[in-house]
Amino acid sequence: MDVSVVVVGAGPAGLALAGELRLAGVGVVVLERLARPTGESRGLGLTIRTMETFDQRGLLPRFGEQATSPQGHFGGIPLDFGLLDGAHKAARTVPQSLTESVLExxxxxxxxxxxxxxxxxxxxxxxxxVRVRAEAPDGPLTLTARYLVGADGGRSAVRK
Structure with missing residues (x-):
């Protein structure tokens, strides 16, 4: 085996998984088709649970000061999360590009x-x-791994 886990996709899910695997001592390679981050932000904010998770990992300070709000929704139904106990509120204006930078x-x-x-x-x-095949900048690449994770979005090449 070249590595225990290959993750395809360096978005928030793939990068968070890579970090968590490393915390557990698991070897991981992340393959991302883009040569550099786009700077685009499809997501714009962090949920309360995400804020809690990032806090548990000591990552919140890396995001800088963020505006938060207790207002949210569940399935489109407005909710006031301020009525719940907890140290965190949802962060409204965190661009996905910042989240990816912090996680990477x-x-x-x-x-x-x-x-x-x-x-x-x-x-x-x-x-x-699994044997994973990829096109790398220097030509074809093959990696063997115990597991392959598709974190490459809604049109996942891994799932196809």
Missing amino acids: SWARELGADIRRGHRFVGLDERADG
């Missing part, structure tokens, strides 16, 4: 191998894991 720095500090410009092209299932 954290995952790298923990030893995650994040490879940008690597496009997933296929997989071969094996009895002991």
